[in-house]
Amino acid sequence: MKLRQLGEFGLIQRIEREARRIQGAGVVLGIGDDAALLRAKAGEDVAVTSDAFVEGVHFRFDHESPRTAGRRALAATLSDLAAMGARPLGFTLSLSVAPSRDVDVVLAVVKGGLDVAAEHACPLVGGNVTASRSFELHVTALGAVTRGRALHRAGGRPGDRLFLSGPLGQSALERARGRVRHVPEPRIALGRALAWTGRVSACIDISDGVLADLAHLCRASDVGARLRVSALPRPPGFEAACRRVKRNPEELLLSGGEDYELLFSVRGSAPIELPPELRARTSLSAVGVLARGGLELVDGQRWEANGGPEKGGWQHF
Ligand SMILES: [Mg+2]
Known part of the structure; x- marks a missing residue:
C-alpha cells in the first residue's frame, strides 16, 4: 500500500499503535494531544537535542534496510543525550515523506527507531507527518540530568x-x-x-x-x-x-x-x-x-x- 492510500491520519494511527510498547517514567501526557507533558524530577535540568536524517545524505535504502536506517537515526540522537550524561525522557519524530512511498517502508523506519528508543526507555511522545519530495526524519530527544552533574565539552584542562x-x-x-x-x-x-x-x-x-x-x-x-x-x-x-x-x-x-x-x-x-x-x-x-x-x-x-x-x-x- 502507498502512503497516499493510507492517508496522513492513517499513518499517524499506525505509528501511535507501534509507539505504545514504550513506557516512560517521565511522561505525564504522551502522544495524541497538542503537545506532550514531560516531568523531570526535582533537582534535574532538562537536556534537549535535535537531529535530521535525510535520504541520500544520512541513509540510503540500497545500502541498508529501512529498519536499520531508523535504528541509526535514534541511536545518533540518543547519543547526544549520552554525551551530556542525561537519562532519556522521550522523543518527538517529524517525518517528511513522499505520498508515493510504500507504507511498509515508512513503518519499518519508524519501528527501527522505536526499537532503539525502547532499549533506553525513551517513549515517542509526539511529532508530525508531512508530504515531501525527500524522505526525512527529524528527531528531537529530551533527557534529564541532575543539576550540576551534566557533562560538557568545556571544562577540560591540560594534563587531563x-x-x-x-x-x-x-x-x-x-x-x-x-x-x-x-x-x-x-x-x-x-x-x-x-x-x-x-x-x-x-x-x-x-x-x-x-x-x-x-x-x-x-x-x-x-x-x-x-x-x-x-x-x-x-x-x-x-x-x-x-x-x-x-x-x-x-x-x-x-x-x-x-x-x-x-x-x-x-x-x-x-x-x-x-x-x-x-x-x-x-x-x-x-x-x-x-x-x-x-x-x-x-x-x-x-x-x-x-x-x-x-x-x-x-x-x-
Ligand atoms: Mg554530539
Missing part, C-alpha cells in the same frame, strides 16, 4: 587524560563496503555513570570522527591534545578489512564518523570507577591527554604530522 569507549571505524567501514548493518549503541548508561563520578572534565560523542570531535572538545575547553593513534580501539581484523575496500584504516578510525562512542577527559590519575554491571560490558581505552597548544597526533603512520584541528571528519558544507 583522554578516554574513549568502544571501538571506532565499524560504521565507516560498512559505508565504504556499501552494506550497513551495524547500529552503534548510544552510551546512555556510560554517560550517566561518568556524570556521577564527578571527575569527567569534558565529554563529547563521536559523530563526525574522533579527530573532528576531539577538535570540538578542545575548542570548547580552550586546550590542545595529544592523541595516540595506535591506541584507538578498533574492531578485530579492521586493517585487513579496510585494505579489501582500498581504504586507509587510520583515516576511517580518525575521520569515519557515526561511531557514537564517548570521548572524555578525566582529572587526576585515579582510575575511573564504573558500576560492576557496566564495567563488564564497557571497554575504555586511554587514547591521549589534553595539553597546551594544538592538536597533535602521536604515532600515526600517515597522519603523523599535525593535521590541524579542522582536518578530517564529516562536514556538511
Whole structure:
C-alpha cells in the first residue's frame, strides 16, 4: 500500500499503535494531544537535542534496510543525550515523506527507531507527518540530568587524560563496503555513570570522527591534545578489512564518523570507577591527554604530522 492510500491520519494511527510498547517514567501526557507533558524530577535540568536524517545524505535504502536506517537515526540522537550524561525522557519524530512511498517502508523506519528508543526507555511522545519530495526524519530527544552533574565539552584542562569507549571505524567501514548493518549503541548508561563520578572534565560523542570531535572538545575547553593513534580501539581484523575496500584504516578510525562512542577527559590519575554491571560490558581505552597548544597526533603512520584541528571528519558544507 502507498502512503497516499493510507492517508496522513492513517499513518499517524499506525505509528501511535507501534509507539505504545514504550513506557516512560517521565511522561505525564504522551502522544495524541497538542503537545506532550514531560516531568523531570526535582533537582534535574532538562537536556534537549535535535537531529535530521535525510535520504541520500544520512541513509540510503540500497545500502541498508529501512529498519536499520531508523535504528541509526535514534541511536545518533540518543547519543547526544549520552554525551551530556542525561537519562532519556522521550522523543518527538517529524517525518517528511513522499505520498508515493510504500507504507511498509515508512513503518519499518519508524519501528527501527522505536526499537532503539525502547532499549533506553525513551517513549515517542509526539511529532508530525508531512508530504515531501525527500524522505526525512527529524528527531528531537529530551533527557534529564541532575543539576550540576551534566557533562560538557568545556571544562577540560591540560594534563587531563583522554578516554574513549568502544571501538571506532565499524560504521565507516560498512559505508565504504556499501552494506550497513551495524547500529552503534548510544552510551546512555556510560554517560550517566561518568556524570556521577564527578571527575569527567569534558565529554563529547563521536559523530563526525574522533579527530573532528576531539577538535570540538578542545575548542570548547580552550586546550590542545595529544592523541595516540595506535591506541584507538578498533574492531578485530579492521586493517585487513579496510585494505579489501582500498581504504586507509587510520583515516576511517580518525575521520569515519557515526561511531557514537564517548570521548572524555578525566582529572587526576585515579582510575575511573564504573558500576560492576557496566564495567563488564564497557571497554575504555586511554587514547591521549589534553595539553597546551594544538592538536597533535602521536604515532600515526600517515597522519603523523599535525593535521590541524579542522582536518578530517564529516562536514556538511
Ligand atoms: Mg554530539
